[in-house]
Amino acid sequence: MSFLDVLIIIIPAALYSAAPLIFTALGGVFSEKSGVVNIGLEGLMMFGAFTGIVSTLLLQDSLGAWAPWVSILIAAGVCAIFSLIHAVASITLKADQVVSGVALNFLAGGLSIFLIKKIFGKGQTDFIQSRIDKTSIPVLSDIPVIGKLFFSNVPVTSYLAILLAFVVWYIIYKTPFGLRLRSVGEHPMAADTMGIKVIRMRYVGVMLSGVLAGIGGAVYATSIATNFSAGTISGQGFLALAAMIFGKWHPIGAMGAALFFGLAQSLSITGAQIPVIQDIPTVILTIAPYVLTILALAGFVGRAEAPKALGTPYEKGKR
Template sequence: MSILEVLAIIVPSTLLTAAPLIFTALGGVFSERSGVVNIGLEGLMSVGAFTAAIATLFLEHAGFGNASPWIAILIAAVAGAIFSLIHAVVSITFRADQTVSGVALNFLAAGLTIFLVKLIYNGNGQTPYIAHNINKISVPVLSNIPIIGPIFFQQVTYTSYLAIFVSFVVWYIIFKTSFGLRLRSVGEHPAAADTLGINVTRMRYIGVMLSGFFGGIGGAVYLVTITANYNVSTIAGQGFLALAAMVFGKWHPIGAMGASLFFGFAQALSITSQQIPYIDRLPSVVMMVAPYVLTLIVLTGFVGRAEPPKADGIPYIKGQR
């Protein structure tokens, strides 16, 4: 098997598995740039995946056909934003410990979604499989380009390209707009921002809700492109990988995208290992744990050099500096 053939297997799988991580990590960037630590990304993805499953099944029965998963992603985004309000109220309004609030969000999402699945589907622990996924496609014209075409434009999903495009949009919003400047100011020095007339509480609420919006999209994309149904193990650590990608990316949208692609590559190796010479000789359990081992290695080597926004995780009390 040639190198090009190996790349034609690994790269599309990398793009597929990285897309949910990119969306969720971007949500984390919004929250933490505003000064609110959000380790509840796992829970937000769970809510997004659950909502996408229920919404897609309903829309399919309503006759929306291939549009069902796309509409479901938007519904999941709204559900994630609403669910993130719990974290916003607890950590911003009541100034509770943001780490504890994020952990509680993860547990609440896991328990609530499975409870609702069993309630809706007569005790079953999982939803039925959706009939309309967002399937892999070969991009017309581009897939015929020699060398590049088979690697980057065959057997891919549009959500992968959308995730990369949105990363650059988020970079522009955060670093090139007045909204982004206000968001970053309340995460770096909220007292100074307050003296300039910026509503710190409102900006932080927006940051957390945007994290829920993108986390909901991440969970929904994972469901409609990879798993096709929701159960207790659907997300299985993807939110924590997205959190790691955000930190590894130094709280920067493009960095988070690059880190997500790296972690997506690690997951793609575990999925496609049996098709790749030499790697197929490794025990399957090694490839299953490889993404998480790589995460630990990367974070151990780089997190110490990455500095979060100065006010990240510090509740703001008006009048205090």
Template sequence: MDAKTLETIGSLIAQTLVYSTPLIFTALGGTFSERSGVVNVGLEGIMVMGAFSSVVFNLTFAGTFGAWTPWIACIVGGLVGMVFSLLHAVATVNLRADHIISGTVINLMAPALSIFLVKIIYGKGQTDQIKETFGYFDFPGLSKIPVLGPLFFKNTTAPAFVAILVAVIAWYVLFKTKFGLRLRAVGENPQACDTLGINVYGMKYAGVLISGFLGGMGGAVFAHSIAGRFAITTISGQGFISMAAMIFGKWNPLGAMGAALFFGFAQNISIVGEGLPVISSIPKVYMEIAPYVLTIIVLVLFIGKSTGPKENGKTYIKSK
């Protein structure tokens, strides 16, 4: 393999990881929520709030934290996403609201609230560009491995490998720990769990709050890796694509990660396709809509074959 081909493939892999990382975090969040029996359609809105809060943090404290600012901003975005997801938890668990309606309200409220706050804080409809971003990263030692180094570990994105690690940890937590067993059991048969002394409402809250944290981080990573600022169009469909990845991955963290990588690749191709053989001959407008068309196709082909938690989306009433 010549150097130019190696560089082209390496760049394609690196960019795929950049676009996949926000989807991985958010899809993992959706997995935790739905495993507890709560459908979280509000992932899009949670990503919006995560992106907004992380950018505001970055613009405010970049001079204080320097290169660490994006990492801390992602934690801030996750915490804000968690707080925002609390609204969904209260509505669906305590107030017994329809899960889809509650999530839709969050999706409608988040963009309006964030832009309103941006106008109050900055006096305009979008923020300035952030100065501290994730950029590209070379893994010490690993980037010098022949072939594999330039492909996976040189000029790559560090958050992607954090997301992959989080996916592995999420799989272990869900399938190898007592907490994960109880969370999955609540999503399958909350009445049986209640009779065994498991706090059903508590587990549902845990699932939704974890989804809020990971979804907020997904939005923050998107803002710091791709957008570079916050505007009304910063998050435009990534939350729904993450839900598709979760379903495509059959509510399994590793499956969701693999599906997110696939959708990230589709998003990347739609942007860099002009420089690739064969793909460059396809009209640009078709490439721009490709990720969303692929999302619909995947859902049509696989949603009937993917069976989620038995009590997913159903309101549990303790007295019954």
């Protein structure tokens, strides 16, 4: 097997695995740029996966191939509402944001499993028939070398996730909305004196994180898992959170880190086809993304600067 053959296996699989992480990490960027820590990305992603699968099962007979796409939009809306639990607790009630996020994770896990047992009478859903499949981009997939590496056997959601990273970068750094969002995360009192509604902007940031984490969970469920159980989302939300931190709270950096972690995740799937890697025990390849996460954060997080008011509840008139 040539080096090019190895890349043809690894790169599409990395793009495939990275898409849910990119969506969720971008959601984390919105929340934390506004000054609200969101440990609850795991729970939001889990509830998005649950909603995506259940919606697809209900809609696939009538909508066919469109069912998972509509389900992703439904998951985005449901998780935007679900994220209000974290927003109310951490912004309005000024609870500890880390504790609130952890509580959201537990609530999402418990509620989704409870609803599955009530709806399906067992610990997991049925498998969906309509899923988001891998595809090859016409014309682009015919380009020598590059076509097979980047435009063949990759789901559309991967391209949408990468495109969205640049859209989010433009929104945060090139628009008045982005300036207001960053200002409430850096200097909320100064923003308040300029007439910016700090509380409102932070609510918007948290709800956008719910929208994108819900999309991330639904994309994972409808393109990779194809059903939902307690173990469907098992650490992907935390990987997305790590990608956001590793990317220094920057949309493009978060995307790059998510691609890196997606590559690590894909090795557990594609490793059996690659010389040398196929001799590594599967369990080591499975835990590799989490080990790399620890090493990456240990090596780089100290150099990253979080928004100055991150994790600090805003009290009007109080320095």
